Amino acid sequence: MKLLTLNFLTCAIKTCKTSPASFPLHPRDCELEVVESESVNLPFLKNILPRLMWDELRVIADELGLPALPSTPPTRDDLVEPSSSSTTTISHAQNAGNAAEGQQQAEEKPSQTARDLHRVLLETCIKEGKLVCGNCGHEYKVMEGVANFLLPGHLV
Amino acid sequence: MAESDTQGADYEEQHVHSVYEQIASHFSSTRYKPWPIVERFLQELPDGSVGADVGCGNGKYLAVNRNIFIVGSDRYALYQILSTNLIKIAKQHQPHAAIVADSLSLPHPAHSFDFAISIAVIHHLSTPARRVEAVKAVLDLLRPPSAEGSRDGGKALIYVWALEQKDSRRGWDEGHEQDVMVPWVMKGKKEKGSKKGKGQEERDQVVEEGAVKQAEDKTFLRYYHLYKKGELERDIEEAGGEVVQAGYEKDNWWAVAVLKRTN
Numbered sequence: 001m002k003l004l005t006l007n008f009l010t011c012a013i014k015t016c017k018t019s020p021a022s023f024p025l026h027p028r029d030c031e032l033e034v035v036e037s038e039s040v041n042l043p044f045l046k047n048i049l050p051r052l053m054w055d056e057l058r059v060i061a062d063e064l065g066l067p068a069l070p071s072t073p074p075t076r077d078d079l080v081e082p083s084s085s086s087t088t089t090i091s092h093a094q095n096a097g098n099a100a101e102g103q104q105q106a107e108e109k110p111s112q113t114a115r116d117l118h119r120v121l122l123e124t125c126i127k128e129g130k131l132v133c134g135n136c137g138h139e140y141k142v143m144e145g146v147a148n149f150l151l152p153g154h155l156v
Numbered sequence: 157m158a159e160s161d162t163q164g165a166d167y168e169e170q171h172v173h174s175v176y177e178q179i180a181s182h183f184s185s186t187r188y189k190p191w192p193i194v195e196r197f198l199q200e201l202p203d204g205s206v207g208a209d210v211g212c213g214n215g216k217y218l219a220v221n222r223n224i225f226i227v228g229s230d231r232y233a234l235y236q237i238l239s240t241n242l243i244k245i246a247k248q249h250q251p252h253a254a255i256v257a258d259s260l261s262l263p264h265p266a267h268s269f270d271f272a273i274s275i276a277v278i279h280h281l282s283t284p285a286r287r288v289e290a291v292k293a294v295l296d297l298l299r300p301p302s303a304e305g306s307r308d309g310g311k312a313l314i315y316v317w318a319l320e321q322k323d324s325r326r327g328w329d330e331g332h333e334q335d336v337m338v339p340w341v342m343k344g345k346k347e348k349g350s351k352k353g354k355g356q357e358e359r360d361q362v363v364e365e366g367a368v369k370q371a372e373d374k375t376f377l378r379y380y381h382l383y384k385k386g387e388l389e390r391d392i393e394e395a396g397g398e399v400v401q402a403g404y405e406k407d408n409w410w411a412v413a414v415l416k417r418t419n
């Protein structure tokens with residue numbers, strides 16, 4: 001499960017949702033896995049930027065023992081390589097097997113900041129472990145990269 | 157109400173969930189083409205849109221648009237299928253995720269999504285109250301519009317099976333009982349020649365009855381509430397939504413709805 005997913009998850013128990021402590025869910029005993037994808041989707045990253053709960057993501061990164069995220073979120077401009085040039089012929093993205101798309105995006109190249117963001121949000125995945133609600137303490141299991149939010153009958 | 161609600165849940169456990177769990181291992185990966193209206197809905201979303209596919213099944217809609225982020229959820233613990241498909245999708249650089257969750261207890265912060273889809277899910281709920289609750293659970297995911305009467309909020313696409321389908325081989329039509337048990341035939345594995353019989357795993361599909369039967373074929377019955385004209389729109393209104401577009405496509409009613417702003 002990509003870490004970006006945690007930006008959109010909270011406790012499944014209805015009475016918890018309204019409590020600020022239920023977001024974000026806290027990873028515990030997690031086994032991480034990096035699923036590499038070679039192309040950074042710059043338009044996607046730019047547009048998702050305002051949706052990120054940055055402080056909460058920093059907490060999650062810290063709890064997972066990942067390198068610390070910067071204290072302030074990057075801006076849209078931070079994601080673009082200043083010296084981007086359309087003359088670069090051997091783009092990294094072309095190795096990914098979709099050369100056409102790689103060429104289209106060649107005008108604006110992702111910066112190191114964009115690649116770092118891509119790495120942490122979209123390539124870093126929780127493979128096995130638990131997600132814990134900070135309000136009620138309920139633990140949701142992650143198995144084979146899929147988190148299970150089904151509740152026992154008495155909690156529904 | 158609480159009691160009938162429990163009964164509804166128990167009934168669905170027996171006549172919907174346990175059936176899916178038994179057939180889950182036979183789900184095919186991406187054999188079925190997405191419904192055109194669902195595909196178009198997803199393709200027309202702006203880049204960077206974030207949303208939910210409530211009842212994502214094998215995840216076939218997750219791959220339609222690589223510039224959006226979809227969190228798919230399903231009641232069925234299809235780990236193997238989901239994780240296999242997600243790995244495939246990840247290799248195509250698709251930024252998506254899937255979780256196991258109940259459509260009535262979704263683990264998403266309220267009003268956080270740009271869109272939500274609910275395809276062939278709500279017709280499995282067995283009481284009117286639970287169906288409205290399920291529609292509400294979908295609508296509550298959406299960003300509300302910025303002002304009263306404005307439609308700039310998140311959008312939901314809901315799809316349910318129609319009662320009016322006299323041209324289908326099931327032949328139901330106006331006036332027929334709306335709560336039905338639908339047979340689903342799981343083909344016994346055999347004879348490589350008859351490839352056509354495989355892959356009926358798709359939840360929206362029912363295998364041709366009377367198709368070459370084999371000894372190991374198993375028939376399961378699943379509960380459906382068949383929606384009649386106008387009923388989906390009424391459920392949406394009752395759940396606090398506003399229908400912005402609605403129609404009929406191939407034996408199904410569909411509607412696009414936004415959250416109504418109430419102030």
Ligand SMILES: [Zn+2]
Nearest residue numbers: 011016133136
């Ligand atoms: Zn909780």
